[in-house]
Amino acid sequence: MSVFNAIDEERDIDVNEFTPSLEPQATWCPGCGDFGVLKALKQAMPEVGRTPDETLLVTGIGCSGKLSSYFQSYGFHSIHGRSLPVARAAKLANPDLEVIAAGGDGDGYGIGGNHFMHTARENHDMTYIVFDNEIFGLTKGQTSPTSPKGHKSKTQPHGSAKSPIRPLSLALTSGASYVARTAAVNPNQAKEILAEAMEHDGFAHVDFLTQCPTWNKDAKQYVPYIDVQDSDDYDFDVHDRREAAEAMQEAEESLYDGQVLTGRFYIDEDRPSYQQEKQSTGDMPETPLAERYFDDDYEWERSYDLLDRHK
């Protein structure tokens, strides 16, 4: 019998299970888009059939990092920009867990940009939610990697000279096998996309547009958005890399002009996940590594058997 019984459990799951029984008072501002992420995530969980006990949510630092406080599951509130390396190793050690990583645009595209690129490249089987409100919130309103060019803040008083990061294109070129954008203002689409991302077998990146009512009133995240899957104007094949890249480019350019395009931008169902690739090269055990420490019958090999080469 496994030590991880929650993982084998099959039952109906209620949205409310993901609300902590003593909900800590949320420290997000009234009207914050982060509430939208939390709600969408809670609603997506029953759709994927995952319980709080078999889910590990790893977050970074900042307003987005507090997601793990208001979401009932195994949680790891790590450090700024480092949610991905913590999350992917937990998934390697126990691939049966549902592993979700979350962070903000500063956290995920700034300080954690390198991890983003490499986790996407390796195509770890996990979901990555980036709260994208184009601002540093908890440190009180500094320019972030997704702030528009010309954005003025205390740290860029003359207006930012930098072009914003292109998160979708970056995810695609880095190797993510599922790339989508959704927005807190549309909970139904957000829920669907998150559920799909979790079910996707590979690295699923969700750029989640959230509004910051305190520090970034100018951002376009409040305006009505267009679902690229529902609109005839944006007819492209999400399985075609080239078409996906073009659609992403358009979405990224038009965002700062007030046109918010959301939906699935790229889905590659054929690319094996990193876990599968590693298993095929013999570099990864068939049964979860974490199980082994509780298997009384397992025979632990010793280094003593390796000493012949040193004689």
Place this chain on the structure above:
Amino acid sequence: MTDDELIWRIAGGSGDGIDSTSQNFAKALMRSGLDVFTHRHYPSRIRGGHTYVEIRASDEEVKSRGDNYNFLLALGDSFARNPQEEAYYGDEEIKPLTENLDELREGGVIIYDSGLLDTDDVPNFDQRVEENDWHVFDLDLRGLAKEYGREIMRNTAGIGATCAIIGLELDVVEELMTDAMPEKILEPNLEILRESYEDVKENYDTDVGVTVPESEHEEEPVLISGSHGIAYGAMDEGCRFIAGYPMTPWTDVFTIMTQHLPDLGGISEQVEDEIAAAALAIGASHAGAKAMSGSSGGGFALMSEPLGLAEITETPLVLVESMRAGPSTGMPTKPEQGDLEHVLYTSQGDSNRVVFAPGDARESYIQTRKAFELAYNYQIPTIVLYDQKLSGGHQTVPESVFDEEPNPDIGKVVTEEEIEEGERLAGRFKRYRYDGEDGVSPRSLPGQKGGNYLASGNEHNEAGHISEDADNRVTQMDRRMSKLDAIRDELDAMDESHQTVYGDEDADYAILNFGSTKGAVEEAVDVLNDDGHSVKAMNVSDMLPFPKGEVNSFLEDVDEALVVEMNATAQFRRHIQGETGRHGDILYSLLKYDGNPFEPADIVDGFESQLDGSAEPAHNTRIESARGD
């Protein structure tokens, strides 16, 4: 030390097969019954440059590289002969001779490859040979190697000639080559070996006074580096996950582990940087695997942040720090002990970690096992601190040292039944409950029913929720910090202390040192006591928690103590004074930071210089007076 010893130095260019050849020869010497110790000296470049490996072999125990050496095999740097005209390689061809002669003992032997080297280019060569009574063998090793195979096989020709001179029968070398070499190159190598051996035997006077004695081992030995000790210790403790980024000299541990983990059902990950590497180890450990990471100075600096995360989330974590000369990139391939304070204090807030500094390959194995045991039992980061010297130097260790049961225990993890019966906070598992004996609160693992909690890098309450409550803060801090006291008690109660005291307990003078200086210090103590001094030494391994009691009683009745360490600022002495709060008036320092490890004579000279001025300290060492308390 003994007069009957061989200290054989093979010199050439990086990429010329110096390392593999010396490994094989060291093994051959070990198989012939001798105790062996190796030392690697190499530049931070891939091809060419001055590189050498020293092998010291004796029928008595050898603990260090020894003082100078008595046999040079100068092969020549094949990469100095650069076919590209405009490439800058400098005057390197003759370095195997020019760079090594200063340390060759009187009466020593030189074999040089006349196929590559011309002694006319070496200043005053003939004069120096005569003055020092050196025995010179000019052999066209390259020509011989080319005749039977390829030029690179001149290494083998050099071994054959060496055996002829030191009186080592070829069979043990042949047997070793047969074990180590792929079939297609074996035959020409064996031919070269024999031809060279016969040539020297027949055409030269080999009675030169440098020989190796015949001996037998009491116990079956293995030839192991400190890095092997660490890697094998980790694997025997059930470590099956490693993440890392290449950096010299840490790469040794990383590659040894990576080589074996997949076969043992484990996982190795080479990742984008050291922050990620340590964070991966934390993620794997959090999910229930035994995990480690590590690096050298600069890479370890990046791990400062995840190290603190492991401290506050109480995630078991083992890190290895293999020191090299700093600051910054410093000297990548040279040893130093300059990262001690970096490792003791790095990361935000009050520090709470265990640090061991093993002194030799055997201790590397034993203390790495203990580091894992403590990390998992106490849910605390532990660090194995060692340096480039111990990392790459090989020495003979009895095989029986490794004959220990594996220990895959991951410490206090609750069962699902315990979770169900246990006390909860607002319905949540009390992961960080206050009442844990010895400060350790049992953890649940992701995937266990009812056990979910938040592991937070922010201060948190018993269920893991972020909390800035003052009372909770103090309670959680005190609980976490109390682990170190419990660990200190556990280390104090062990049958065998990690600290090694050497020499007469009642000696008047003391030497204190840590890590890889152990062997050189012990040999220096023997020399000093033979010279009529009264000296003892203590090699300290427990850096945190520090063995205050042991050090205090060791220093209790001595007149003066010399703290020997490989750095410029006397970090270890400062640590001793800081931890004991005493001894400021008797602790002197002997410092060396030129990129070379201490030789016993450096310590003897330093000691005599400090004690009575009867010697000058070695030119590349420095004495620093006691500072007072």
